[in-house]
Amino acid sequence: MKLSIIASLGRNNEIGKENRLLCYLPADLKHFRKITLGHSIIMGRKTFDSLPNGILPDRENIIISRNGSLAIKNARVYTSLDFALSKLMNEEEVFIIGGAQIYQQTLPIVNNLYLTKVYATFPEADVFFPLINYSEWHETEQEKIPANTKNPYPISFTKYERLQ
Numbered sequence: 001m002k003l004s005i006i007a008s009l010g011r012n013n014e015i016g017k018e019n020r021l022l023c024y025l026p027a028d029l030k031h032f033r034k035i036t037l038g039h040s041i042i043m044g045r046k047t048f049d050s051l052p053n054g055i056l057p058d059r060e061n062i063i064i065s066r067n068g069s070l071a072i073k074n075a076r077v078y079t080s081l082d083f084a085l086s087k088l089m090n091e092e093e094v095f096i097i098g099g100a101q102i103y104q105q106t107l108p109i110v111n112n113l114y115l116t117k118v119y120a121t122f123p124e125a126d127v128f129f130p131l132i133n134y135s136e137w138h139e140t141e142q143e144k145i146p147a148n149t150k151n152p153y154p155i156s157f158t159k160y161e162r163l164q
């Protein structure tokens with residue numbers, strides 16, 4: 001099983017504020033859907049709470065919470081990240097979709113990073129992606145998208161694979 005992180009980062013590695021995303025970027029949401037569709041996605045309970053329409057369709061939604069009595073319709077809830085991963089060992093690629101706490105705990109073990117870099121700063125941010133040591137990563141793909149009427153900031157989609 002390949003384990004991958006997918007995240008959108010501002011220039012200062014900021015990823016959210018008040019349990020919401022920093023900005024609305026339809027191009028990034030489309031990219032996120034394309035990459036994750038059909039796969040299992042793992043998220044922290046707070047990220048689940050932040051989703052405007054609840055679970056994300058056409059993906060196996062796995063929510064990590066220390067609350068052993070939490071039950072969410074059409075999702076699997078696990079109290080341990082390791083246990084969740086052990087259940088997914090036979091899958092081809094599994095995505096960690098946030099938030100900051102879950103990225104922090106999985107950055108040391110993931111094989112791939114799919115990072116959307118948003119070329120803007122968000123001083124009001126209150127959650128951040130963990131520090132990335134880029135010397136451990138090899139950039140394999142990059143696509144730049146200029147700002148347009150629907151997407152207020154330029155962005156790039158970059159994939160990194162961990163160097164062996």
Ligand SMILES: NC(=O)c1ccc[n+]([C@@H]2O[C@H](COP(=O)([O-])OP(=O)(O)OC[C@H]3O[C@@H](n4cnc5c(N)ncnc54)[C@H](OP(=O)(O)O)[C@@H]3O)[C@@H](O)[C@H]2O)c1
Nearest residue numbers: 007008016019020021044045046047065066098099100101
């Ligand atoms: N820009 C992006 O790409 C992106 C992506 C995703 C999320 N976000 C943003 O990130 C923010 C949320 O991130 P966050 O760090 O506050 O929360 P989070 O990582 O989404 O969720 C944290 C929760 O996960 C559970 N948890 C964490 N570690 C655990 C462990 N080892 N075992 C069991 N349960 C564990 C706990 O749930 P309980 O409290 O229920 O025990 C904890 O409160 C929001 O602003 C969201 O919009 C941004």
